[in-house]
Amino acid sequence: MTSTANLMSYEDALSSFDPVMGLEVHVELGTATKMFCGCATEFGGEPNSQVCPTCLGLPGALPVVNRTAVESAIRIGLALNCNIAEWCRFARKNYFYPDMPKNFQTSQYDEPIAFDGYLDVEVQGKTYRVGIERAHMEEDTGKSTHVGGATGRIHGADYSLLDYNRCGIPLIEIVTKPIEGAGELAPEIAKAYVAELRDLIKALGVSEARMELGQMRCDANLSLRPHGQEKFGTRSETKNVNSLRSVERAIRFEIQRHATVLTDGGTIVQETRHFHEDDGTTTAGRVKEEAEDYRYFPEPDLVPVAPSRDWVEELRGTLPEVPSVRRKRLQAEWGISDFDMQSLVNAGAVDAIVDTVAAGADSDAARKWWLGELARSANERGVEVTALPITPAQVARVAALVKAGELNDKLARQVIEGVLAGEGDPDQVVEKRGLKVVSDEGALGAAIDQAIAAQADAVAKIQAGNLGPVGALIGAVMKTTRGQADAARVRELILEKLGVS
Amino acid sequence: MPGITREEVAHLARLSRLELGAEELDHLATQLDDIIGAVARVGEVAADDIPPTSHPLPLTNVMRPDEIRPGLTPEQALSGAPAAEDQRFRVPRILGEEQ
Amino acid sequence: MADLTRLTAAETAARIAAGEVSAVEVAQAHLDRITEVDAKVHAFLHVDTEGALNAAKAVDERRAKGDALGPLAGVPLALKDVFVTQGVPTTCGSKILEGWIPPYDATVTRRLKEAGVVILGKTNMDEFAMGSSTENSAYGPTGNPWDLTRIPGGSGGGSAAALAAFEAPLAIGTDTGGSIRQPGAVTGTVGVKPTYGSVSRYGLVAFSSSLDQGGPCARTVLDAALLHAAIAGHDPLDSTSIDAPVPDVVGAARNGDVRGMRIGVVKEFGGDGYQAGVLERFNESVELLRELGAEVVEISCPHFDYAMPAYYLIAPSEASSNLARFDAMRYGLRVGDNGDRSAEEVMSLTREAGFGPEVKRRIMLGTYALSSGYYDAYYGQAQKVRTLIARDFDAAFAQVDVLISPTTPTTAFPIGERADDPMAMYLADLCTIPSNLAGNAAMSLPCGLAPEDGLPVGLQIIAPTMADDRLYKVGAAVEAAFLDRWGAPLLDQAPAL
Numbered sequence A: 001m002t003s004t005a006n007l008m009s010y011e012d013a014l015s016s017f018d019p020v021m022g023l024e025v026h027v028e029l030g031t032a033t034k035m036f037c038g039c040a041t042e043f044g045g046e047p048n049s050q051v052c053p054t055c056l057g058l059p060g061a062l063p064v065v066n067r068t069a070v071e072s073a074i075r076i077g078l079a080l081n082c083n084i085a086e087w088c089r090f091a092r093k094n095y096f097y098p099d100m101p102k103n104f105q106t107s108q109y110d111e112p113i114a115f116d117g118y119l120d121v122e123v124q125g126k127t128y129r130v131g132i133e134r135a136h137m138e139e140d141t142g143k144s145t146h147v148g149g150a151t152g153r154i155h156g157a158d159y160s161l162l163d164y165n166r167c168g169i170p171l172i173e174i175v176t177k178p179i180e181g182a183g184e185l186a187p188e189i190a191k192a193y194v195a196e197l198r199d200l201i202k203a204l205g206v207s208e209a210r211m212e213l214g215q216m217r218c219d220a221n222l223s224l225r226p227h228g229q230e231k232f233g234t235r236s237e238t239k240n241v242n243s244l245r246s247v248e249r250a251i252r253f254e255i256q257r258h259a260t261v262l263t264d265g266g267t268i269v270q271e272t273r274h275f276h277e278d279d280g281t282t283t284a285g286r287v288k289e290e291a292e293d294y295r296y297f298p299e300p301d302l303v304p305v306a307p308s309r310d311w312v313e314e315l316r317g318t319l320p321e322v323p324s325v326r327r328k329r330l331q332a333e334w335g336i337s338d339f340d341m342q343s344l345v346n347a348g349a350v351d352a353i354v355d356t357v358a359a360g361a362d363s364d365a366a367r368k369w370w371l372g373e374l375a376r377s378a379n380e381r382g383v384e385v386t387a388l389p390i391t392p393a394q395v396a397r398v399a400a401l402v403k404a405g406e407l408n409d410k411l412a413r414q415v416i417e418g419v420l421a422g423e424g425d426p427d428q429v430v431e432k433r434g435l436k437v438v439s440d441e442g443a444l445g446a447a448i449d450q451a452i453a454a455q456a457d458a459v460a461k462i463q464a465g466n467l468g469p470v471g472a473l474i475g476a477v478m479k480t481t482r483g484q485a486d487a488a489r490v491r492e493l494i495l496e497k498l499g500v501s
Numbered sequence B: 001m002p003g004i005t006r007e008e009v010a011h012l013a014r015l016s017r018l019e020l021g022a023e024e025l026d027h028l029a030t031q032l033d034d035i036i037g038a039v040a041r042v043g044e045v046a047a048d049d050i051p052p053t054s055h056p057l058p059l060t061n062v063m064r065p066d067e068i069r070p071g072l073t074p075e076q077a078l079s080g081a082p083a084a085e086d087q088r089f090r091v092p093r094i095l096g097e098e099q
Numbered sequence C: 001m002a003d004l005t006r007l008t009a010a011e012t013a014a015r016i017a018a019g020e021v022s023a024v025e026v027a028q029a030h031l032d033r034i035t036e037v038d039a040k041v042h043a044f045l046h047v048d049t050e051g052a053l054n055a056a057k058a059v060d061e062r063r064a065k066g067d068a069l070g071p072l073a074g075v076p077l078a079l080k081d082v083f084v085t086q087g088v089p090t091t092c093g094s095k096i097l098e099g100w101i102p103p104y105d106a107t108v109t110r111r112l113k114e115a116g117v118v119i120l121g122k123t124n125m126d127e128f129a130m131g132s133s134t135e136n137s138a139y140g141p142t143g144n145p146w147d148l149t150r151i152p153g154g155s156g157g158g159s160a161a162a163l164a165a166f167e168a169p170l171a172i173g174t175d176t177g178g179s180i181r182q183p184g185a186v187t188g189t190v191g192v193k194p195t196y197g198s199v200s201r202y203g204l205v206a207f208s209s210s211l212d213q214g215g216p217c218a219r220t221v222l223d224a225a226l227l228h229a230a231i232a233g234h235d236p237l238d239s240t241s242i243d244a245p246v247p248d249v250v251g252a253a254r255n256g257d258v259r260g261m262r263i264g265v266v267k268e269f270g271g272d273g274y275q276a277g278v279l280e281r282f283n284e285s286v287e288l289l290r291e292l293g294a295e296v297v298e299i300s301c302p303h304f305d306y307a308m309p310a311y312y313l314i315a316p317s318e319a320s321s322n323l324a325r326f327d328a329m330r331y332g333l334r335v336g337d338n339g340d341r342s343a344e345e346v347m348s349l350t351r352e353a354g355f356g357p358e359v360k361r362r363i364m365l366g367t368y369a370l371s372s373g374y375y376d377a378y379y380g381q382a383q384k385v386r387t388l389i390a391r392d393f394d395a396a397f398a399q400v401d402v403l404i405s406p407t408t409p410t411t412a413f414p415i416g417e418r419a420d421d422p423m424a425m426y427l428a429d430l431c432t433i434p435s436n437l438a439g440n441a442a443m444s445l446p447c448g449l450a451p452e453d454g455l456p457v458g459l460q461i462i463a464p465t466m467a468d469d470r471l472y473k474v475g476a477a478v479e480a481a482f483l484d485r486w487g488a489p490l491l492d493q494a495p496a497l
């Protein structure tokens, strides 16, 4: 096992080797029902409450294809610049696993619905074209909970409990061609690809593609070859790398690990590996005693899918703006720099801002909150900004309250904090925490009078034309009102009282 | 056509999740060898230009609308379970990995 | 009153509709008959006395209210234990499903209930429909009512024996390689494999998905047609179901006629390996058809010789995958779960204990045929043979309206004779398999007794896809002519039980 300590540095690894990547992304479609049966797909139901004879693999039950899932697959394929098969079939991938009730997965094998496309991604101002090998339809498995043992993980458990609600939810598996020539940017390109794919899936409206909920899952394959060598090296497959940041880290770690092994004269084993979020390393999966043999064959319970060209063209007409084009448009609309736009993209906040603007906020205010307070909170919690428990509409409401003068920035931050803490909508937080700006001019007047009386020196300077000490008076007022006053209004009133305005 | 070996039969048994006894393995190896020898004749007639038939009917595009249909209650789903706990199927510990 | 168990389904329904007899009386008469003879025949794995009487009572109540009754309302039926029945055990003749009570009904089950058919119980079968003798049932063999020491055919031996033993006037079977027709032939009953896709497979526990087809079993051609019409038709729950009207099989059965028809004798089915008495009866049927006004010609289907090897690759391949779900996790048998063993070990121990030898043989064979390195030579080639067989049929049906052959090369063989000789057993389906591979329709009906053993011989009629009505038109004409010649139904010659 390679420990982090004796890993070769990233720079050294790249001075001898070229990385070659392959990314396999599974997207859970947001259809109302499962791939082959009419069971609901809604997240979070009671265990085994969204099952039927078909998805439970009961004897005699049969599958029927979900038309909307096929439509989504075609739209994804088109958005990825793929060819859409004129005729394709489902196949059975046979292997025994308790999460999979039929002990085969209904998938596609040598006849995927979409093939041979590409997706352009931008890294450091440069565009990379990632080739798409195929996008195919398949079904998700059930979920097991491992009971007993020390860790609650699969190894060492006493037994497992199975819930098949997720079993049969439509998946689209998107496989890239080998990504070559990425060099030191490989980890960033991998991350940018997954991010771009996620944005595309969301823009298509076929899935929310929330990685933290497992709606989008990534397997990252990596191999190294010495500079100048044509032939690919042996690859490792790191399974379930389920955040953008993890994709980047996993690729980086594997580059270093492979380079270390190869430089030490070792050989890379073709194996699956597990990524560990905590320290960014990967470890080997169980070694298989013998090569898996999935015994694929055409699914005899389903008939071929042969999308008519008319249907395909009709679906092409429904494609949304490509995310990269859309970003350029938004950047122009918001009037911000490349750097600022890139920060928004990196923070994964573009859609949230669009939605916040749609909910009535100015784009400046929306950007300010998502990139400031909320990005900070997300960072502290170690989640994507969009995973925070606050909606764009709620952020827009906070912005509206600030604009109306009912909140100042400091109070607004507290309101956001309250919403994130689950205390309710912005208005409920304002109410419960008593965070209204003090706008009662009487109460404010008294506080101002008090401050003026207490700071004669400052008053004298101000009246002599030196406005510097106004801040001290404002500070005193804010202190008295426990921050609940609108600072701009306080300043106005002080200057008015002192006859300076 | 080459005969099937006892090792191959053992490998097939593992792939098929059948814990065959030694005697059964021997017996099956002999029988499978006979059967495979007989069915290998399919190689005699079917030329490259013959398309395979996987379905007896030339149907395509059988799809259903994306509409929820009532399924089973959890009680019905679990009614045949050899063991259940917390409204889930209870199964022995799982060694392998999802693929 | 006449013995209610000797009536045809059509007569029974007519008497119930006319109020001459109640559905409950009819059901009870059959339940009594089962009590009387089934210990010897063992056609049933499960008799649902309460369910049957309740269903019969419901029919009587509907009649009393003046509701219109369907053409089979109140008629008892024996259901092959491969169709799931909500609340009633379904085992497929396997230990691995012992005690399993399905939480849902097959489409065929539902349609039977909606037609007012009274389901008496579930019939014995070769485990997961794999076999030609019903000896592969985990619950013991079924006897042939003509001679209880002989096999009733298989896999649907229980359904055919129930008819021949007058335990039910109607039964349902499934035919993957001949499992309706071959039992029909050796028990002197009528069995039809409808066009693939015309009877829903939803709730039919799959053996080989691209070959399995449910169908009617009866003692007369008309009864088979009535049952055919009740169960056939499009089902949105089965993707391979044909969305087109079912041919008028009942009309055809009521108007048997072969005048002016061209009928082809399959050249490849005869000669060596065929029992002399079977060929004698078959040739007599050919002469009969000529006398009735048909033009009979010989037709060659050169690739039919390869049907059996193709079948014994395709069916086991699909079966190896279809039967993977029996793994001790969600339903059925669980063996060896001592708290220490892994799921993988428990799966293997359960499947070892729960499946019989023929099922294991076919799972292994199918796993082999699909595995990498062998797929192209076996499964792939078999699928090409399937194309060639379909082309043979197309060429034949361009020249003739229907094809005929013996249903099976021999009459019923003694129980145990071929039990551990799979290759010999597989020969029983030689003539029936091509229609499963091509998906077209076929019928077996009695054409007399073989002189050497006095056992029934079946005549197979084969029609093009979705021309199932031709089977009934020809079958009804042959049946009427034979009845005329024999003076009584063939089954009247069967020994008393």
Ligand SMILES: [Mg+2]
Pocket: A107, A138, A173
């Ligand atoms: Mg996959």
Ligand SMILES: [Zn+2]
Pocket: A034, A037, A038, A039, A050, A051, A052, A053, A054, A055, A056, A168, B071
């Ligand atoms: Zn379902």
